[in-house]
Amino acid sequence: MSKPAASLRSEKGIVDSWTTVKEFFEHFRKQSFAYPYVLWMALFVVIPIILVAVYALTNADGKFTFDNFSGMIDYVPVFGRSLWLAFLATVVSLLIGYPVALAISRMSPKTQRILIMLIMLPMWINFLLRTYAWMSILENTGLINRFFASIGVFDWINSLHAADANYTPITHFQLINTNGAVVLGMVYNYLPFMILPIQSVIVKIDPFVIEAAEDLGADSATVFRKVIFPLSLSGVISGITMVFVPAVSTFVISKLLSNGTVMLLGDLIEMQFTGAAYNPHLGSAISLIMMVIVIICMSVMNRFGEGEEQAVMM
Amino acid sequence: MAKELIRLENCRKEFDGEVVLDSINLTIKDKEFLTLLGPSGCGKTTTLRIIGGFLKTDSGKVLFDGVTINDVPPHKRKINTVFQKYALFTHLNVFENIAFGLRIQRPRLSEQEITQRVHEALELVALKGYEKRTVSQLSGGQQQRVAIARAVINKPQVLLLDEPLGALDLKLRKDMQRELKQIQKQVGITFIYVTHDQEEALTMSDTVVVMNKGEIQQIGTPLDIYNEPKNAFVADFIGESNIIDGVMVSDNTVKMYGRNFQCLDKGFAPNEPVDVVVRPEDIDIVPVSQGQITGTVTEVTFKGMQYDIIVDFQGFKWLIQTTDHSPVGAKIGVKIDPDGFHIMKKSEYSGLYGDYSSYSAEYDELSADPEGGGQEDE
Incomplete structure (x- = not known):
């Protein structure tokens, strides 16, 4: 009885090692699909980050130094402004985007598809072009100011101060070259990134879960507060990430809509590489700090969504 | 058992021009275990959803304790539901799922009362010690129990159950049938139960309502339905x-x-x-x-x-x-x-x-x- 059992075992052993070999190749074959991407990441993400770190820690002579970081103190206001404006843009995007996402997700699937397409539509037009369009709208002689002039708003305001000798008559509202214009540009450009992830999460909420809440005595406000919003949190976190990160690092929007008067981190970094202030070592150091700040912000955000599916990191 | 609690009068419902319910007349007594039985598409779930307030009848009346409730929204009805696929709140743990109905009550209940009542409910469904679990950590049968506890916590007069055991395997289903009947006796409220499983209907119900094509075929005790079927459909659907x-x-x-x-x-x-x-x-x-x-x-x-x-x-x-x-x-x-x-x-x-x-x-x-x-x- 023991002998056949032993031979059976050895036979089984062969079969086992065969499947292991097969599995190994199978595994290898499946994994190999990822290699181009891994290579891409290594070449264009990992190595550049290392280079940035190296630049940040050296001076023009190639000597190791911390000077780039100690010089950073001068730029604290820029850091503050960047974070503040990106924060404002994110809050405004959330306040506008969430109700839109909620409204869309309650429509019929067909209407939803059309509305989502309409939201994506502006993204098919070049980013620069769209921002230039805002310039011509917000300029001192732009569409809005011309409209106000044509209906006599400025004349009316000036007439109120007619008695004041020191008063200089106004010809326009200062719209462009303000913090507001930059935030507007950010919201306009990044709003779809807030709406889409939230909508896609709300749409997936089981309608029976909402019925269950109503069944247990929740009116529609309570259903929203205690069920829909908590269940859509992962979408909100994705949306916040996808708006905040590009907003904090943008330089085109601030450049075009503030003509350099509102300097953000992106502008500062750009200046170190292409401008007259050419200093790639300082630029790298600023980039590195910005990266760290963004990572900290995102991990704090992700804590709120713990237990839910994790939001995208970057 | 004598008192009438819910009455449907000539309830009719169409979806996209298709008649789903054709003038349903049904009286449900207090503390009764009533089962709506029939094949898919017979209108039993529609009937249940009309009673729950999730659907409105095109014509006809729904009366609760003698009062017409056609336009009363679900959250104002003294009726709670155990949903087909449990519909638990995945963002809340077992305790908070069950406490949901208590937490939204105004005036607020004390934390002590909430804890006590949740524990009673957990005991009722034999899930003591599972308070802190998340919904995803529970098996199908346990999720079912949470759904039942959550639905009875508000002490409704009527509990609606929409094929609550449909997703469970046979053995568990049999156990749960017995347990549901037990729970119904213990809490002493009306159960309206929807199923397509004739054996389940016969085992648990006081009254069985056999439905087909949006019409009631026969109403009676399980014994009546089995021994005195009214037509070939009922005879065939109930047993062989x-x-x-x-x-x-x-x-x-x-x-x-x-x-x-x-x-x-x-x-x-x-x-x-x-x-x-x-x-x-x-x-x-x-x-x-x-x-x-x-x-x-x-x-x-x-x-x-x-x-x-x-x-x-x-x-x-x-x-x-x-x-x-x-x-x-x-x-x-x-x-x-x-x-x-x-x-x-x-x-x-x-x-x-x-x-x-x-x-x-x-x-x-x-x-x-x-x-x-x-x-x-x-």
Whole structure:
């Protein structure tokens, strides 16, 4: 009885090692699909980050130094402004985007598809072009100011101060070259990134879960507060990430809509590489700090969504 | 049990021009276990959703305790629901799921009262110690229990259950059937239960409402429904039935296969054509010489407790359940006692059911769960 059992075992052993070999190749074959991407990441993400770190820690002579970081103190206001404006843009995007996402997700699937397409539509037009369009709208002689002039708003305001000798008559509202214009540009450009992830999460909420809440005595406000919003949190976190990160690092929007008067981190970094202030070592150091700040912000955000599916990191 | 609690008067519902409910009239008594039974698309879930307030009738009235509640939204009805796929709150743990109905009450309840009542509910469904678990850590049966605890915590007068056991495996389903009945007795409220499983309906209910094509076919106790089915549809849907064309010669005498049989039914017109129901377990197999009629065995299936045999009587195939083995091809005689016959008036369902020519052993399993307990009626 023991002998056949032993031979059976050895036979089984062969079969086992065969499947292991097969599995190994199978595994290898499946994994190999990822290699181009891994290579891409290594070449264009990992190595550049290392280079940035190296630049940040050296001076023009190639000597190791911390000077780039100690010089950073001068730029604290820029850091503050960047974070503040990106924060404002994110809050405004959330306040506008969430109700839109909620409204869309309650429509019929067909209407939803059309509305989502309409939201994506502006993204098919070049980013620069769209921002230039805002310039011509917000300029001192732009569409809005011309409209106000044509209906006599400025004349009316000036007439109120007619008695004041020191008063200089106004010809326009200062719209462009303000913090507001930059935030507007950010919201306009990044709003779809807030709406889409939230909508896609709300749409997936089981309608029976909402019925269950109503069944247990929740009116529609309570259903929203205690069920829909908590269940859509992962979408909100994705949306916040996808708006905040590009907003904090943008330089085109601030450049075009503030003509350099509102300097953000992106502008500062750009200046170190292409401008007259050419200093790639300082630029790298600023980039590195910005990266760290963004990572900290995102991990704090992700804590709120713990237990839910994790939001995208970057 | 006597007091009337819910009444549906001529309730009618259409979806996209298709009639889903056709003037339903139904009275539900207080503390009753009532089951809406029928195949997919018969309108049973629609009826339940109308009672719950999730759907509005196109016409007709819904009364609760004598008051019309057609326009009362679900959150203002003293009715709670156990949903088909549990519909638990995945962002909350077991404790908070059950406490949901208490937490939203105004004026606020004290934390102490909430904790106490949640613990009572957990005890009721035998889930003590699971407070901190997340919903995803629970098995299907446990999720079901949480759903029940969550629904009874508000002390509703009526609990609606929409195929609550549909997603559970057979063994667990049987256990839960017994337990649900127990819970119903313990909390002492009306249960309105929707299922397509006739055995479940017979086991648990005080009253069974058999529905088909948006109409109520029969209302009665499980015993009535089984023993005195009103038409061929009910006879076939509840248990197994051989349904044969016959003629009521006179009171207590029915003629089929050209032969008169003694039966207990009366009150039909002389020579009125009728449907004759003979349950497979009411048929005795006897030697050919002693048989009232004789036939040939064409199929034998071993079912554990009994054999299911298919017998050909002059081209019409019967199902007989017997503990005696008869081989395929054997000639046998059968004997049916007078109380084995049940006579029904002809209906739109006559001739559609009760012939076992296409019988297969898997028939039970297939008909028990036509679409994996999925959505229906919508």
